[in-house]
Amino acid sequence: MASETPRETLLYVESYVLLTTLLIAFLTVFGSWRRRSHSLKLKYSIWASYLLCTYLINYAMGLMKSATFRNELFSVWGTFLIIFHGSADCMSAYSLEDSENRKRYNVELFVMYFWLGWLIGMHTHKLKFMIPLYLLYALSLSRTGGRAEALELACKSYGLVRNTKLVADYMEDERNKERDEADATCMKGYKYLVKGEEKARVKVQPPRYHMQLETTGDHKVITIDMIWQCEGKLLSSTGDPDGRLKYICLSYALYRLLCRRFAKYSFPESSQPKTWNFVRYGLLSKEGDDHERAFRVIELELGFLYDLFYTKYPALFAKGLPLVRNFEFIIVIIGCWVAIPTLKNYQERNGGSDVHLMTTGGHNLDALLTGVVLVAILFMEIVQFFVVSFSDWAKVQWLCHYVEKPWLRNKCMEMIIRVICHRQLLKPWDGKLGQYSLLESFSHNPSVLLYNRLTSPYIDKPRKGRKLSAHVSLPMEVKRAIIHSLKTNGKRLRNGVDSLQRNGVERLSRACKLPTQTHVIMVWHIATSLCELNLSSQVIDTGKHVNQQSESEDFIVATKLSKYCAYLVAFAPRLLPDHPYVTEFIFDHVVVEARERLKGCEKSICQKMFNLCKDDRKKRISEKMSTLGQGSETKKAERGAELAKYLLDENVDRWKILAEFWAEMMLFVAPSDDETAHAEHLAMGGEFVTHLWALLSHAGILKRDCTQDV
Template sequence: MFVVTVAKAIFFTMKRLFQLDNASNLASVELWVVMTTLLLVVRFLIDFSGPWYSNRFTFATVQIIELLNYNMVHYTLGLMQLSSARVNDYFQVWAVLMVTLQYSVKIGRPYGRSKRIPLLDLMSSVWAANLLRVQTVLLLQIPLWFVWSANAARIITYFLFSDMSVTRNDENVRLVCDYMRYEHTHSDTANTDSMSGYKYLVFGEDRQEMKLDLAKFTLMLDMEHPKLITVEKIWGLHDSGLLGRTADPDDQLKDVCLSFALYKLLHRRFYDLPIHEAQQDKTKKLVFEGILKDKDDDYERVFRVTGVELSFLQDLYHSKHAQLFVRGFPFPSLCLSLVLVAVTGYIAYPVHQIHNRIDSAVLNRNRITHGAFITYIIVGLIIAKEIAEIIMYVFSQWTKIHMICMHIKHPKFGQFWLVVKAMRCMFWLIRKGKWKHQIRQYNLLISSRPRKHIMANLFPRSIKLESQVKNAIFESFKGLNFLDPRPKTNNGLDQNPVRLEAYFSYAFGSKGDLMQQLEWAIDLEADTHRILVWHIATCLCEINLSDNAYGRKTFWMKPRPFVNRSRAPEGVWDHYITASSLSNYCGYLLVKELVPDTGLVVQKVFHEVRLETNRATSKLGMFMSLFDIYDSLMVKAKKNEKPKEEESLQVPQTLGDDSLITEQVAGQDDEGGDYPADALVNEEDPENDVDGDGEDEEDTIIMMGTRLGKQLMDRYEADRIGLWADLAKFWTGFLLHLAANTGAMKHRMHLAGNGELITHLWALLSHAGILGGSHVEHLLDPVNLANINTANRDMTDPTRYPTFVN
């Protein structure tokens, strides 16, 4: 009975809300207020969940929602004036609350749009003021004007100071660049355990007067200034109750400051500024002997440092954190938000009296049935939103940096155990910046169909980055420093790192004859072609390894490695999961165009290869198995090699018993989905000529990948472990090559996502000095600094690393 009563009440309420307004013959103002508020809340939730610019679907959705928000707010404000000769109190309250919510819901906002949006918000605010100027009860008018004034002040402040904040951040990155020219002169030695000699800037470089060295024409920092904090100074606090050796044995808090210092260094990559420290031995030591020195070889510290570092860059370009914290902790903004919460909450008190003061004829005319209830909801949403934003800024890595630096500048506070406990408790609540150790996957052979490609693009599949993959990647990474045959320096480091393009010889260098046979698969036009050819070959090797390729229907499969750990042959799993997961990850990078080639090249080539793959498998049916794809491609490859021979291709022993080829297979896929029985394609059927034209397709990417896969399987027929070990070395080295060659601007675009493995590697390569310095060769002086072209270009040096330019 109760449920029926509630359902009737909801139905009656919605019916009244959707009735036409008597004054305008349109939907009531009350309905438009409800819909506009809900849409604004959706906009806030999207922004609060994190930057959304890397996902095209979410980006388009937000753009549509933002357009609807402005139009709906303006339409509702106009309808309020149209619906009554005298604007009632409900309309005044709703108008002020809506324009306040309209501006404050937008948390993530790139710098490039900072001028247009505040002007539109200010126009909405002025329109609300026009409704508010009508005389109303003083108990309600004062808080409404206060809320309106606070919101208008925030809009104007952001409009005036946003560009100033951008300018200050730009000046800081140039200051850091100029400082790194002579940073190495402050100490002769460097130790990665105590961080002595690493005077990398953390905090306070912009809070002192700099002196100009006329001889070198360089701005010099006062290294003894009490407000200047460096990495060396943070690691030197051995007796600190917060950062000492016993208080922070794993260096987790100190690593946050290291991440902030590295963030400032990495920021130069987006300004085409020279990386002066790239040639110094201590730069390599910091990465190879410091950050990569893990006790258990899980490389947790590597991703902890780079994860927080990239989160600072993400906040810089895709939120307002950097603007708010540019002058220190944003106490004024947060206090204004708290005052706004208090005043908005007070509005709920006089609202319940509005219904008694307004004439019933006015309420009926404007179709106001639940004015007080709707007002309470909007007030609650604004309060919740402001509190959520306060929490977002207070519990951020920026706050942690400021608190740690405050502890260093005022060490007396660290002597009180209660203060230290409170800081540790707050630091424990700060979780942003921790990478989830997930990598996205895209498999061309099972996602070439249009429907599956669209779904894989909009909702990419993620898998955990296994420890075996991490170990393989960083073993390859360490090889960039220790595999070079050139003479060592006194500290045991190479004078120059091994060239990044040596990934092919790193994988197959011990087999000279095989390298000559496979050289054609490397000597391709662009990295996009190499990724596709080697990805297809790796997928075919995976199918060859699988013991149930007959029963795996691609219709139900998701992009991930084909073979489970329990089904992998002994000794193969560690190498297999590395090669297959990174192969699929590089396929995903093509979908997102996060590769060295230009976006147009990637789009065109990838689209054509996807169509080639779709054509090559289109006649196999919707419920084709992995073996169907394998058999079809191999038969096609054999026809191209020996068109006159009629015998069929022999089935690899790993694919199972020959008697299973002609069986009808039905059951359940490993992913858990059911599939119907489907006859496998007979290899002697003329329908196997999937294109039906009988033309030689040897030069297509799909057939090149098939040819490469066949060569690998033929060569390693009796050595599965060797095959997957060499493929794992190839993909780890190739991924580092892609990370180094991909332009800084592309990495910046994908900072808005959840963090890409390739961007973490790019940052690490930069800090190790392997990317080299910028091609800007002139010395930076205060005059030149103002004239630097700040266009975001690739940081690679074609004179030192020729393969950086394809």
């Protein structure tokens, strides 16, 4: 540093300021799309930007402090960078560990504010210039403090357990109260808490020290039944015919209930019949498009959950509409508007030193950089103002105010609330299904150039045969099939056995009684893939008739869910019933078996697989099926081939059987006690099985051993 000239130091500082500004602007623009995108490039770019920003700010301030000359814009740049860094509402954390390690962020903030105070004191001498800087200093404290508050709220070991206890105790008290019979069609009797508890009186009652809400008189809270019973035109059958506004509040209430699973509180209402009725006769009461409504509610709910762990929205809306945030927005807009014209005539004054940089056009580069940072801040504030104002959090606040305050039920306010609530700037989820096909990917080997001993300390080496297929849009047929299976089976979760019995193929149920659930998924996945390969070969030979079969609803459900379950085995084992390492271990051995049995026959896999099970036609196949799942040493590839051969040779509706099997299987694997895994996958675009996990939780199905008939 000592050998560098003042001009070189100034150039370094300006480069780091510009780079940090661009990175934070990138986080602001693309961070909002993170929760709904499965793009690895976008995720790695966001990760790099998120990780580098803090280090670049500290390093740039270190260069400013150690500079041998004075520049009054150093303190301005440092203040702007910290304001910019703390203003990204759409992203407060990249991973759950950031929330748990919130104290590290506070230490980083302390270091940055120490350097910033030093810079303002050392490089600012005019009082009229120092006063605005300290005002901005205070503004930056508010912005970065909001992020620290968001991390505290999301911390499962601190903020989450504290803030969720009231909801947990409230639901337990509601369960113990004797009420009239609940009606899920109009939400009568469903006292799910939405908002208002911060204004209510809370009492703590020994000996269990429950937190009790006083919800009478002037201390009313907003619950779901109040939303449905609101007499305002905006929430009436004419003002909200499809119930979208009501279901926004319902999603928020369900999100608050789901937080209990992350805080390890119990679900006392899960044993009540009205909990199952809430899903069966509430969300799924309307025939035809009930699956759309149910999944739309869950999508919004998981959007709130994502915001809790990874954004500042919970902190912004903790006390209602963020009026202070809007006031700060106005101050920043006015400040930028006033400062930009001033920079046009700026001439650097640094006590006689002529250290400055000029562009080829003769413009002062210091002033130009300051202008770029101001424009970036202005752009970010405008974008975030609209994103926050039209967010689902703002919609819930407006709707709760509308229910609570009758004076808001006038045409003008109803029009404003309707405009806000009917605008969806960002989708909660992009509706993608991960796909994996063992028979297409078993021969895949990771790149030696990318995954080797040199890169192993930094990059985890993928397992062999683990090649991700392209994600597909979640078909409507899949949603419909799963909801139909849930209605048919009720709270009875089985891994496909019931669907096989309904279709008259009970003998296949032995293929559902293998040592682990991973065995079952892989055997049936192989069988489904072989049926699909066989159909593809028939399309080439026979044409139109088989082609229509390949476009049927049952075919779409069976193939998409088969590949999705295999994708979970290969890429998300923590979301499945078996121990994650057991799942990985079994998957590796299935790949080895497939490589041994199918070596050199990539183009004739179907015929080779059928030859493995010794084709003696129907009688021999039936004999083999009688031993399937009873300790036979038959390899999983052979078992899958036997199963496929039976489905192809017998006179059965194979695609209907497979579609109903996989729909039932998805519901069976959805319950989970690993809430952290679901939260982590929300940050990576979300998984369809997480939607089912949340839906079943609200139906009172918390474990897959829940076998009572309904």
